[in-house]
Amino acid sequence: MPLRAHHVGVQTADLDNSVRWYTEFFGARVAWELDRFSDLTLSRLPGIRRLVEVSMEGLCVHLIDRAGHTGQLPPAEGYQFQHVCLQVSEPEQLEVLRDHWIELYESGRFSFARTDPPTDIVVDADGVSSVYLFDPNGLEYELTHVPDGPR
Ligand SMILES: [Fe+2]
Structure with missing residues (x-):
């Protein structure tokens, strides 16, 4: 079954900061944004307020604004995508x-x-x-x- 990357979801404590950085660093463009979410999304990502898709050639990134984000990094030894x-x-x-x-x-x-x-x-x-x-x-x-x- 061939698979290829479609998008990566990134949650952020500062959506504007991330949107500006992804557009400037990667030359991404803002493709669309959303501020209404399904019950499933609300249950998976409590406090989600906005989602902005930025698109670069070959990959999209969904930047996810979450109310109540701690602004903290996960513990270094915890589970996360490493890169x-x-x-x-x-x-x-x-x-x-x-x-x-x-x-x-x-x-x-x-x-x-x-x-x-x-x-x-x-x-x-x-x-x-x-x-x-x-x-x-x-x-x-x-x-x-x-x-x-x-x-
Ligand atoms: Fe690697």
Whole structure:
């Protein structure tokens, strides 16, 4: 059964901050938003107020505003998605995105749950290069370049 990623759901304590960061960092566009939810959604995500879908080529992210969000990171040893990896087509794009992350962070226009800077760009024995960085909610993304294309 072939599967491919459709969207990732991200809950945030500051929806506006996240929407601005995803649009500026990833060049995403706001596709649609919603402020009325099914009983199932309300039971799965108590306190949900708004959901904004931001769309970049290859992936959508659902940014979910939750009343009562603690604004806290989950315990480091707790269950969570550890990272989401997005693939770029040219290795130079990793450096561009890494620099862009730093530029947005240093602009002071966004709040971040974690202050860790992006990692260096690491290259493994197969020539696959990666950089790891955090979104404003402290969620980790890996950006990778695979020399021979998708694996
Ligand atoms: Fe990974």
